[in-house]
Amino acid sequence: MRELVTRYLSNGISRRGFVKSLTKAGLTMTAAQSVLGSVNSVSLAQAPAAAPTVPAAPAAAAVGAVKSFQGTGGACFAEQLIASGVKYVFGNSASEDAQFYEALVDRPQLKYILTPHEGPGAAMAAGYIKASQEPAIVMQAGSVGMVNAIGQIFNAFKEQTPLVVYSYRTDQSRRAGRDGFEEIPNQEQVVQPITKYSWMAHRADMIPETVRRAFKAAWTPPYGPAYIDWHSDYTEERVRTDIIAQDQLDPRMRVRPNPDEVERAAQLLVEARMPLMIVGDEIYKAKAAAKAIKLVELLGMPVTQFRQLWANFPEAHPLWVGNTPGGTLASLAYPKNADVVLNVGNKLQHNGAAPIVPRGPKFIDLRIDFNSIGNVMVTEVPMVADVGYGLDDLIAAVEGMLTPALRQKAAERAEEVRKFGVQARALRGQIVNSPDWDSAPMIADRVTYEVAQFADPDAIIIHEAGSHAIHSFDFNPIGGRELFFYYGGHLGSGVGTAAGVKLARPNQQVIALIGDGSFIFGPTALWNMARLELPVIVIIYNNHAYGGPHSRVINNVPSGRMVQTGHFVHDYLGNPDMDMAAIARGFGVDGEIVRSPGELRQALARARAHTIEGKPYLLDVQVGRKGVGWAEKPWIPPIQVASLRTKKV
Amino acid sequence: MRVWRSAVPAFVGWQILLLVTSAQAQEPAAGAANPGRELVASKCFQCHTDAMFRDGRQDRRGWEATIYRMVGRGGLWTADEIKSMADYLGDALGPNAKPIGPAK
Numbered sequence: 232m233r234e235l236v237t238r239y240l241s242n243g244i245s246r247r248g249f250v251k252s253l254t255k256a257g258l259t260m261t262a263a264q265s266v267l268g269s270v271n272s273v274s275l276a277q278a279p280a281a282a283p284t285v286p287a288a289p290a291a292a293a294v295g296a297v298k299s300f301q302g303t304g305g306a307c308f309a310e311q312l313i314a315s316g317v318k319y320v321f322g323n324s325a326s327e328d329a330q331f332y333e334a335l336v337d338r339p340q341l342k343y344i345l346t347p348h349e350g351p352g353a354a355m356a357a358g359y360i361k362a363s364q365e366p367a368i369v370m371q372a373g374s375v376g377m378v379n380a381i382g383q384i385f386n387a388f389k390e391q392t393p394l395v396v397y398s399y400r401t402d403q404s405r406r407a408g409r410d411g412f413e414e415i416p417n418q419e420q421v422v423q424p425i426t427k428y429s430w431m432a433h434r435a436d437m438i439p440e441t442v443r444r445a446f447k448a449a450w451t452p453p454y455g456p457a458y459i460d461w462h463s464d465y466t467e468e469r470v471r472t473d474i475i476a477q478d479q480l481d482p483r484m485r486v487r488p489n490p491d492e493v494e495r496a497a498q499l500l501v502e503a504r505m506p507l508m509i510v511g512d513e514i515y516k517a518k519a520a521a522k523a524i525k526l527v528e529l530l531g532m533p534v535t536q537f538r539q540l541w542a543n544f545p546e547a548h549p550l551w552v553g554n555t556p557g558g559t560l561a562s563l564a565y566p567k568n569a570d571v572v573l574n575v576g577n578k579l580q581h582n583g584a585a586p587i588v589p590r591g592p593k594f595i596d597l598r599i600d601f602n603s604i605g606n607v608m609v610t611e612v613p614m615v616a617d618v619g620y621g622l623d624d625l626i627a628a629v630e631g632m633l634t635p636a637l638r639q640k641a642a643e644r645a646e647e648v649r650k651f652g653v654q655a656r657a658l659r660g661q662i663v664n665s666p667d668w669d670s671a672p673m674i675a676d677r678v679t680y681e682v683a684q685f686a687d688p689d690a691i692i693i694h695e696a697g698s699h700a701i702h703s704f705d706f707n708p709i710g711g712r713e714l715f716f717y718y719g720g721h722l723g724s725g726v727g728t729a730a731g732v733k734l735a736r737p738n739q740q741v742i743a744l745i746g747d748g749s750f751i752f753g754p755t756a757l758w759n760m761a762r763l764e765l766p767v768i769v770i771i772y773n774n775h776a777y778g779g780p781h782s783r784v785i786n787n788v789p790s791g792r793m794v795q796t797g798h799f800v801h802d803y804l805g806n807p808d809m810d811m812a813a814i815a816r817g818f819g820v821d822g823e824i825v826r827s828p829g830e831l832r833q834a835l836a837r838a839r840a841h842t843i844e845g846k847p848y849l850l851d852v853q854v855g856r857k858g859v860g861w862a863e864k865p866w867i868p869p870i871q872v873a874s875l876r877t878k879k880v
Numbered sequence: 881m882r883v884w885r886s887a888v889p890a891f892v893g894w895q896i897l898l899l900v901t902s903a904q905a906q907e908p909a910a911g912a913a914n915p916g917r918e919l920v921a922s923k924c925f926q927c928h929t930d931a932m933f934r935d936g937r938q939d940r941r942g943w944e945a946t947i948y949r950m951v952g953r954g955g956l957w958t959a960d961e962i963k964s965m966a967d968y969l970g971d972a973l974g975p976n977a978k979p980i981g982p983a984k
Contacts, residue, residue: 556927556953556955557927558927561926562926655956658951659951659956661948661951661959661962662951664948664959665944665945665948665951666944666948667945676948676952679952700952700953700954782932785931785932786932789930789931789935790934790935794935857945857949859936860935
């Protein structure tokens with residue numbers, strides 16, 4: 232009965248089919264209708280007629296809803312992962328997980344990907360999850376492995392990626408509690424502030440339950456990472472326990488907005504002089520970009536985006552006015568006079584004292600991430616909902632309110648926005664007029680431009696190129712080029728992310744744009760690209776420096792001693808220069824150094840030839856250091872051990 | 881590994897005055913209308929404080945290249961506006977311009 236109700240509520244069975252199944256199970260027609268009525272009353276907050284816009288929680292494959300299972304804790308872990316819909320386990324080796332590895336031998340549907348460092352390994356898992364919207368798990372060796380993965384758990388927390396992380400704890404029966412080898416107290420609490428759920432299984436037979444709860448927490452919107460652990464002897468212990476399909480626990484957090492708030496929001500929007508929409512990542516997750524387009528076209532409403540993981544709106548659309556370049560709406564060139572601002576799914580991460588949306592305009596916030604609504608901005612209309620359903624309801628409400636006069640007003644506004652868009656496009660196109668355009672080493676903008684000319688129409692661009700701007704790609708989440716930006720900001724994610732994305736989307740070109748400083752934090756996933764034959768093109772913007780921190784330090788201490796003397800201790804990565812192509816070859820990936828625009832075009836052609844053959848390729852592109860205070864040969868701190876050596880050893 | 885802060889400083893009114901006043905003092909015709917200076921004040925300071933400029937010393941071509949880098953970051957200016965800003969910055973903050981000094 233429970234399974235039947237679940238199927239009905241998740242649109243897996245029709246109303247007629249539901250009643251028919253109930254009568255087949257022995258209920259009278261009257262009783263079946265009564266059950267139907269009860270179920271419908273429970274499901275009012277959902278949308279029985281519409282397909283869910285957020286992916287359902289991971290489903291079990293080829294198992295019943297509940298299966299009794301006997302085996303080692305490691306085998307129970309593997310069985311539950313399969314029942315939770317996991318296909319890939321990303322891990323770094325741990326001898327304490329031996330019984331889990333043993334269980335994998337006869338469970339080929341659960342594929343283990345060995346990652347040679349926990350950080351890029353976690354980034355690869357997160358990249359796979361983001362690109363596939365399917366569950367995965369990443370595992371490390373106890374506390375020491377976990378701390379290597381924490382940077383990427385942080386990223387997953389900030390960007391709200393449902394990454395599930397496991398590592399063992401020191402075994403309970405022999406060693407735990409002595410501050411022994413690699414043991415720390417309360418291991419799971421280390422990551423508690425940056426996870427939605429962190430928990431230890433207290434018995435071996437509770438391993439599957441703990442795993443299920445982790446996936447439930449991670450995949451219940453708003454998404455986020457979850458962390459689980461247990462003493463390693465539980466993995467060895469033989470127990471009997473229940474393995475339960477993940478969909479039996481899904482709380483179906485796909486809610487419609489409050490109808491009263493929808494009416495208020497629609498009223499504000501249709502009456503606005505100049506409404507403005509901000510788009511965000513919940514649109515990508517809900518696959519709701521087409522609905523966002525429909526609403527803005529109804530209202531002739533311009534669209535912008537603040538820093539996010541994905542590009543959530545087609546950048547060639549006539550109502551797109553560009554990303555907001557600064558920290559607040561005030562930095563947007565157009566419109567300057569928005570009186571109603573609608574945010575759809577953007578977390579609006581502040582990086583300054585001023586509110587992103589200033590106090591003047593009326594602010595409507597439509598998001599499932601209720602935690603961050605109203606934290607900073609005065610919110611005239613809060614709408615907690617799946618943004619797909621929210622946009623559906625807003626569209627319906629706006630259509631009901633639009634009079635011919637209002638439609639005319641919207642059309643005139645759309646024309647004004649379109650004219651701005653044409654002009655802005657032309658102005659952005661002037662970038663090729665830079666006096667440094669043809670210089671060698673290249674300017675970063677030339678590299679970006681050439682890659683944009685080269686990329687496939689549906690290429691996926693992974694961006695972790697530090698402070699280098701990204702432009703010229705015309706991203707489009709509806710079948711066009713997609714962006715995976717380093718939103719979280721913990722560096723070293725780019726190569727791993729690209730590997731995970733390619734694993735999930737083998738039939739799309741994947742290009743990773745990575746700064747040299749970022750790259751060197753996490754190149755090990757190159758080895759995964761070589762071993763798994765993941766044909767990613769990796770492009771390093773190599774200026775042999777931390778360019779962003781260089782400029783921002785001067786901004787923080789203008790005209791100080793650093794500027795006067797040229798003594799910057801923190802930013803120059805040259806002397807000796809790192810050879811990223813040589814590093815790539817060490818991981819089994821071919822690559823080359825590129826020094827000029829002409830060389831870049833030829834090198835990109837060679838990169839394409841490699842990827843066609845299923846091989847990754849790396850371009851170490853030499854980029855000039857630009858900005859205040861860069862010397863031709865930057866000073867380096869005079870720390871020389873040579874003068875201290877008295878022995879030639 | 882560490883988090884890389886990508887701050888964009890907020891607009892601070894008095895700092896604009898500092899730049900404009902300091903630069904003005906080095907111009908032959910102090911006080912005369914200078915469209916380049918006004919463009920820098922109105923356009924650049926939407927995202928930057930004067931600290932981004934105070935220590936910059938480069939010729940006109942260098943400033944022009946700097947402005948074009950901002951085009952890649954979303955700056956929307958006409959070719960004439962870019963020329964005016966580069967002219968002004970190349971004069972006021974050229975290679976031989978005196979140090980402006982730290983903010984008080």
